[in-house]
Amino acid sequence: MIVPEGILCSKSHEYLLEKENGSYNVGLTDYAVEQLGDIVFIELPEAGSHFTKGEVFATVESVKAASEIYMPVTGRIIEVNEKLVESPEILNDSPYADGWLVKIEADDAQADSGDLLEYNDYKEEIE
Template sequence: MSSIPANLRYAASHEWILDNGDGTVTIGITDHAQEALGDVVFVDLPEIGTQLAKGDEFGVIESVKAASDLYAPIDGEIVEVNEALEDAPETVNESPYEDGWIMKVRLDDKNVLDELLDADAYQAVADADD
C-alpha cells in the first residue's frame, strides 16, 4: 500500500504539496502515482519564473511504461526546481516525498491550501484508482 503522509496536502491529480511556512510550497508526485508509473526514466522540469495557474500542465514525467503530464495543484510562481532529477530521475521512485520533489512555488494565495485534499481524502482518491 502507498504511503500518504498526514502533514501534506494533495491534489486529485496525484501531486503532493508541502507548506514550507514562508509563502512557498514544495510539490512532487505521490507514492501512489510513482508506483502506478513504474520506473521513472525522465522528468521534464519546468522553468524557474514560470507563473502557474491551478490545472496548468507544468511538465511531463516518463517511466518505462508511460508518460504522464504533471498539473499545477495551485496558483503561483516557480522559484526552484529539483535539478538533481535531471541526472537521477529514479529518485522520484526511491523518495517521492523527500529527495524526489519536483519544484517549489511561491503561492499567489495561501488560502488555496485549504482547498486541497488532506491525507484521508487523498486515500479515498487513490483507492478509487486501484
C-alpha cells in the same frame, strides 16, 4: 515510506507541502509514483515561470508512458529539483523527501487549495 504531515493532495496525484512563509514543495504522491513504475525521464519548468492552478508544468515519463503533471495551486516556480534531471529514479525512491519536483511561491494557497485533500482522505478517494 514516510508521508510528511500536512501534505495536501490533488485527485490528479500531485501533492503540496508547505515549507516556510508561503513557499511550498510540489511533487507526486507515493501512490502516483508506484503506479508509474520505473521513472526514466523528467522535464521540469524554468525557475521564475508562473503557472495557473491546473496548468501542466512538468512531464514525468516511466518506461511505459509520458504523464503530464498539473499545478495544484497557482504560483511562481522558485526552484526546480535539478537532481531529478540526471537521476529520475530519485522520484521512485523518495517522492517526498528527495524527489520533490519544484518549490513554488503560491499566489493564494488558501483560496486555491479548497479541492485538495488531506493524505488520508486522498488515500480513501483513490482506493
